[in-house]
Every structure is written in structure tokens, then in C-alpha cells.
Amino acid sequence: MSIATTPPSKLLLRALAGETLPVPPIWMMRQAGRYLPEYRATRAKAGDFLSLCYNPELAAEVTLQPIRRYGFDASILFADILLVPQALGLDLWFVTGEGPRLSPIMEKGGVAALKPADAIHEHLAPVYETVKILSRELPRETTLIGFAGAPWTVATYMIAGRGTPDQGPAHALKDENRAEFEALIERITEATIEYLSAQVAAGAEVVKLFDSWAGSLKGDDLDRYSIAPMARITAALKARHPGLPVIAFPRGAGTRFADAARAIGADCIAIDDAVSPEWAAEHVQPIACVQGNLASRHMVTGGQDLIDETRRIRDALSKGPHVFNLGHGITPDADPENVALMIETLRETR
Ligand SMILES: Cc1c2[nH]c(c1CCC(=O)O)Cc1[nH]c(c(CCC(=O)O)c1C)Cc1[nH]c(c(CCC(=O)O)c1C)Cc1[nH]c(c(C)c1CCC(=O)O)C2
Known part of the structure; x- marks a missing residue:
């Protein structure tokens, strides 16, 4: 007896499955964020950004706000890529007006002092709870996206202890102590598989990997430390959760977005605005769904x-x-009215 398979009905899942739609599904990175007055109000209620991330009721509330306001086709879990380093044992805090700070890993005993990958779940349990609330409360046509930082980007923050313009400290560790650097990439890769797998178990329907600093890796380094770890995470997740759609965002990859599409095995490649949509249509779309790319x-x-x-x-x-x-x-x-104008423009032919 064969089991009937129903094709996905949600717009985002249809696009990720390779369907060409008359109007593309729409969502925005950081759609729950400070441009929205309702976000600022909930964040004030939580106290600070990290307290908001670890408060499942309020994190679910800010995730839902842009869905209520705009009816986006997808909703992205409200959390941060730096919760994983914290779960692995580094201190994490945010300095208002400046950004994240972590205890730099080499001042904390290196990779040997980190927790094992499977020890992250207790710390991250509130995030899984947020996912559970969202999978109950989202409108039935809205897809829930879980996410994590890709190993290279997460490593850059763990090594420098902060955001850096050129990821200099991470490049220095890679060049001066390759074994330690690779052990770190390995630990983050394992933790990311664990973390995203738990998000899927809690109800995430799609996962996205953010490699925000991929563009500072050149040549073989891009293959080894951005593309290969994302390929490994994608394969492991698909083995554990057959049919799970994956979006990968190797930001700044330039003409190498096409290699990334071929090698990662993701269903969709998110592109930044440094490549043209015409270029992406010709070189990336034949390989994978393309996400992007309005400045x-x-x-x-x-x-x-x-x-x-x-x-x-x-x-x-x-x-x-x-x-x-x-x-x-x-x-x-950003002006919330401009978001409405963008959506109206996209759906004008519907
Ligand atoms: C590098 C990185 C981080 N976080 C993230 C990345 C990768 C993507 C990217 O390149 O933007 C990813 C992220 N951060 C956040 C999300 C939630 C989902 C979404 O709406 O996209 C996601 C997917 C919430 C957030 N993460 C952060 C905010 C703003 C915090 C606030 O409310 O004050 C939000 C909504 C804070 C954050 N978190 C991080 C930084 C550097 C900052 C400070 C910069 C800033 O102030 O905008 C680390």
C-alpha cells in the first residue's frame, strides 16, 4: 500500500519545494525588530534584549507582531545566533548602542573548556518553548522558520568577543593555530545540528543558516569553513528530518553564491544585495530557490x-x-509604511 503524499500548501513551502509561483512568498530578515513600535514596547517590558530572547511568551509575542501587522508568509523565530556560544559556556551580554560582547574563547581556556554539543539543550530550552508556542499560535498559512548562525560567523564572535569589521581575530586564529580553529568550527557544527534538530522537533518547519561574514573568507577558506560546515549541517538535519527544507545565507559570497548553491545541498540560497537579481536568476535559480534581495x-x-x-x-x-x-x-x-508599500507592490498582480 502506498502512502499518499500531499504537496505542501503553504506558499513558502511550495517555493522551497521548487515551485514557481505567480507572487513570491514574502518575509523579511529582522521583521520583528526595533522599527516596530510594538516591538519596542514588548522589549521594554522584557527589560533587555537577552531577557526577551529567553522569555518564551514575550519572544513568541514579538515574533507574531509583524505577522499580525503585515500578513507575511513566513515567521522567523525570535532569538539570536549568539545564544549557542552562551549555551556552550561563554558569557554573553549586549552593550546598548554598540552590540554583543562575549568572553573571548582563548581567554576562557579554548575549545577544551567548552561544553559538549549535546549539553546545550538545558540552556536553550526556553527557545524550544517559544517554537512550541508559535507552532500553536501562528495562522495556518504562515510557515515557521527556525535558525542558527553558521559555524564561521558564530566562531568570529566567539574568537573576538564582539563584532569586528574584518573578522581579523578569527582570521588570525585560523592562520596561527589551525587545529584550535578547526576544533572550534567542529564544536559549533555539532552544536548547531543539535540545536536546529531540537527546533524542528518543537515545530519549526524550515531552518535557515546565517553565515553573515562568509564574504571575508576567500578561495579554499570559503569552501572549507563556510560551505562545508553548512553542507554537513544540512545533510545531518535532512537525515534526521526527511524532507526538511533548508535555507542557507552565505552573505557576501558574490559570484560564489552559485558554488554555494551546488555544494551546500540547501533548498534555497539567500542572496544579499551585492549581486543582481538577473545574475541570480541565471546562475543560482537553476540550482536552488533564491531568496532576496531588496537593499x-x-x-x-x-x-x-x-x-x-x-x-x-x-x-x-x-x-x-x-x-x-x-x-x-x-x-x-526603517519606516513601517514602506514595508506595507513593498508588500502591496508585490501582491499587486494577485
Ligand atoms: C550577526 C548576527 C547576530 N544575530 C543574528 C545575526 C546574523 C544575521 C545578520 O547578519 O543580521 C541573527 C538574528 N538576530 C535576530 C534574529 C531574529 C529573527 C529575525 O527577525 O530575523 C536573527 C535571525 C534578532 C536580533 N538580534 C539583535 C536585535 C536588536 C536587539 C535589540 O532589540 O536591541 C534583534 C532584533 C541584536 C544583535 N544580534 C547580533 C548583533 C550583531 C546584534 C546587534 C546589532 C543590532 O543592534 O542590530 C548578532
């Missing part, structure tokens, strides 16, 4: 440029599977 500044500036650029991206990628998104996160100075 975030249009959410600040709006007007006819926003309309024109939204249409250009939609049209350039209209002959294959496409998920409409920004090239990077929406910024705190």
Missing part, C-alpha cells in the same frame, strides 16, 4: 525607487522558485 535602505527611503526595485527583483526572478526578502536585516530607522 534594506529602501525600507528607510521608500517612494518610487522602492516600488521600481521591488518590481525589478520580482520580475527578474519570476521564472523560477523565489522567496522575496531583503538582502540583509531591516534597520531600526
